[in-house]
Structures are given as structure tokens and as C-alpha cells.
Amino acid sequence: MSTPEAADGVLKAPEHSLDEEEYFSETEESSLNASRSLQEDLYDVQNIRGKGKGVLAKQRISKGDLIMLDSPAIVSSARLPMYVTPSEGSELLETAAGMLMAEDYNTIMALDKPTGTTGLDAILKTNSFSCQFNDGGVGDEYLCLFPQVSRINHACQPNANAKFIPRTLLMEIRALRDIEPGQEITISYGKVDLKYAERQKLYRDNWGFKCTCNLCASGIYKISESDWRRERFAELHKTLESLNAETYDAERVMQWENEIFDISETEGLEVLVTEDLERMAYVYAGLGRHPEALAWGQKAKQNLLQWKLGPNDLNDDYKRIEELLLELKRA
Numbered sequence: 001m002s003t004p005e006a007a008d009g010v011l012k013a014p015e016h017s018l019d020e021e022e023y024f025s026e027t028e029e030s031s032l033n034a035s036r037s038l039q040e041d042l043y044d045v046q047n048i049r050g051k052g053k054g055v056l057a058k059q060r061i062s063k064g065d066l067i068m069l070d071s072p073a074i075v076s077s078a079r080l081p082m083y084v085t086p087s088e089g090s091e092l093l094e095t096a097a098g099m100l101m102a103e104d105y106n107t108i109m110a111l112d113k114p115t116g117t118t119g120l121d122a123i124l125k126t127n128s129f130s131c132q133f134n135d136g137g138v139g140d141e142y143l144c145l146f147p148q149v150s151r152i153n154h155a156c157q158p159n160a161n162a163k164f165i166p167r168t169l170l171m172e173i174r175a176l177r178d179i180e181p182g183q184e185i186t187i188s189y190g191k192v193d194l195k196y197a198e199r200q201k202l203y204r205d206n207w208g209f210k211c212t213c214n215l216c217a218s219g220i221y222k223i224s225e226s227d228w229r230r231e232r233f234a235e236l237h238k239t240l241e242s243l244n245a246e247t248y249d250a251e252r253v254m255q256w257e258n259e260i261f262d263i264s265e266t267e268g269l270e271v272l273v274t275e276d277l278e279r280m281a282y283v284y285a286g287l288g289r290h291p292e293a294l295a296w297g298q299k300a301k302q303n304l305l306q307w308k309l310g311p312n313d314l315n316d317d318y319k320r321i322e323e324l325l326l327e328l329k330r331a
């Protein structure tokens with residue numbers, strides 16, 4: 001499992017927007033105990049037809065709200081099978097799990113696994129996230145088992161986002177859109193922008209299930225509309241990335257970007273539009289419209305912090321956007 005508004009001019013402010021300070025303090029202060037009390041108020045684990053268990057909202061959750069903060073009960077190098085035999089690997093996992101507190105051990109042993117399988121291997125394969133702790137170089141891939149997050153089912157138009165924070169090893173689940181009481185909370189297990197056939201193949205081959213999320217179960221017309229939008233999303237990005245001084249036209253870029261923002265909202269692809277928000281900042285800056293450029297730059301930074309980066313994981317994208325914001329403030 002790996003984890004994953006257009007407007008005429010300036011984006012609408014999201015209903016719940018986090019500024020950097022609020023974001024950092026909210027996340028820094030959140031302990032796992034806080035997460036457990038969040039759990040009691042916000043969601044329940046219940047049986048979902050055709051999907052085993054799943055997580056349902058108990059109250060209205062607003063876009064941007066923190067839903068879960070979970071720490072891994074088990075962390076295993078993804079390269080373990082290169083160094084030990086399958087039975088040695090299973091033994092190591094059982095030994096590690098045996099060191100957990102009884103409550104945590106029972107929680108992970110009760111997690112979902114394919115019928116007819118036993119043991120931690122199957123539980124890890126069904127439920128773990130593939131996580132990188134450093135720069136994603138050779139050997140930097142780990143399988144992490146998050147006991148609470150493991151109950152969240154996949155959807156191809158998810159209403160929540162899973163973000164792994166390497167510095168703390170926490171997995172953060174945040175609402176991608178408003179979620180009503182009784183609605184299932186869902187995340188994407190794989191690449192979020194795949195089309196129907198690619199997604200079905202991915203989930204069948206890697207996790208052994210046929211995806212029956214709302215989109216995949218919705219029938220041929222809705223599925224092909226969604227596929228068309230996803231294809232258009234990719235096509236627009238290709239066009240935008242291939243622009244040069246001769247082919248650049250600010251008006252057209254703005255139209256295309258607004259189309260991208262519309263599609264990202266419908267399809268749940270908000271995590272993929274940071275560069276588009278940044279591009280809009282450059283377009284407005286190029287037109288000498290600095291207040292609008294600044295607003296788009298701030299949206300880009302917020303998008304990065306909300307959906308991709310952990311507090312203090314300030315990567316090159318973040319630094320580049322910060323520099324742009326500084327320049328725009330000076331202009």
C-alpha cells in the first residue's frame with residue numbers, strides 16, 4: 001500500500017484552511033492519546049458490505065480536518081526477503097509482534113487477511129504501507145503496519161488522504177473533502193490518477209481484491225466519464241509541461257489550470273496539483289498581478305503542507321515555493 005477549486009482568478013478559500021503555524025502546532029501536539037480520543041468522537045469501525053470492516057464517520061468532518069494519527073506497531077525492511085528465508089522472516093515477525101503490549105498484539109492479529117491464510121505475513125501483506133524514511137534511495141523502503149489506519153478501505157475517489165511523516169513515523173489521515181455522519185472514510189491505496197482498468201489490475205495483482213468502491217461499482221457511464229477526466233488531467237499536464245516561450249499564452253494556461261482544478265476536485269486528485277497552483281502564481285506574477293500571484297503561491301504551499309509534507313520535512317519544493325513567496329512579497 002503506498003500511501004496518497006477552480007475559480008475565475010483566485011481559488012476559493014477552503015472551508016477549513018490551516019496556516020503553517022496552526023498546522024505545525026496541531027500536528028506537533030497531537031499525541032497518540034489525542035488520536036485515540038479523536039477516534040471515539042469521529043469514527044467507528046463497522047462491517048461494510050463486500051469489504052469486511054471499514055471506518056465510518058460518526059459526526060461531520062470538514063475538509064482539511066485531522067481524522068487519525070497512527071504509529072506503526074510493526075516496521076519491517078522491504079528487503080527482508082533478500083536476506084532471510086520465508087520461514088526465518090515469519091519467525092522474526094512473530095518475535096517482533098510478541099514484544100508488543102497484549103492489547104496491540106490482539107489488535108494487529110485481528111486485522112484483515114485473505115481467507116484461508118494465517119500468520120503475520122498475510123496480515124502485513126494485506127495491511128502494511130510502503131514507507132520511506134529518508135531520501136528514498138536504495139534500501140530506504142519499509143513495510144509499516146498501522147493498526148487503526150489498517151481498517152480504512154480504499155476508494156478510487158477517496159474522501160481522505162494518507163500522509164506518512166518520516167520524522168515521527170506517524171501516518172496522518174486528513175479529510176480531502178467534507179464527510180457526513182454515516183459516510184465511509186476512504187483513502188487511496190495506490191497511485192490516485194489511474195484509470196478504471198489500470199486500478200482494477202493494480203488492486204487485483206497486488207492486494208488480491210476486486211475494488212468495489214462507489215466509483216468502480218457505479219456503472220459504465222460514470223466510470224467512463226471519470227476515465228475521460230483522468231485522461232484529460234494527464235493530457236493537460238503534458239501540454240503545460242511542454243510549453244516554451246513561443247507557445248506560452250497566459251490566458252490559455254489559466255483556462256487549462258482551472259480545468260485541472262475542477263477535475264482534481266471531482267476525482268479526489270488534490271494531492272497532484274501543487275505544481276499547478278505554483279504555475280498559477282508565476283502566470284499572475286508575469287502579468288504583474290502580484291496580490292493574486294501571492295494568493296496562488298500560498299495555496300501551493302498550503303497544498304504541500306496539508307497533503308504531502310510532515311512538519312519540518314521541508315523539501316526542495318517547499319523551499320522553492322517559499323523563495324517565490326518572498327520574492328512576491330518584496331515586489
Ligand SMILES: C[S@@+](CC[C@H](N)C(=O)[O-])C[C@H]1O[C@@H](n2cnc3c(N)ncnc32)[C@H](O)[C@@H]1O
Nearest residue numbers: 051052053112150151152153154209211212213
Ligand atoms: C487494509 S484492509 C482494509 C480494512 C478491511 N476491510 C478490514 O476488514 O479490516 C484491505 C482489505 O480491505 C478490503 N478492501 C479495501 N478496499 C476495498 C475496496 N475498495 N473494494 C473491495 N474491498 C476492499 C480488501 O479485502 C483489502 O484486502
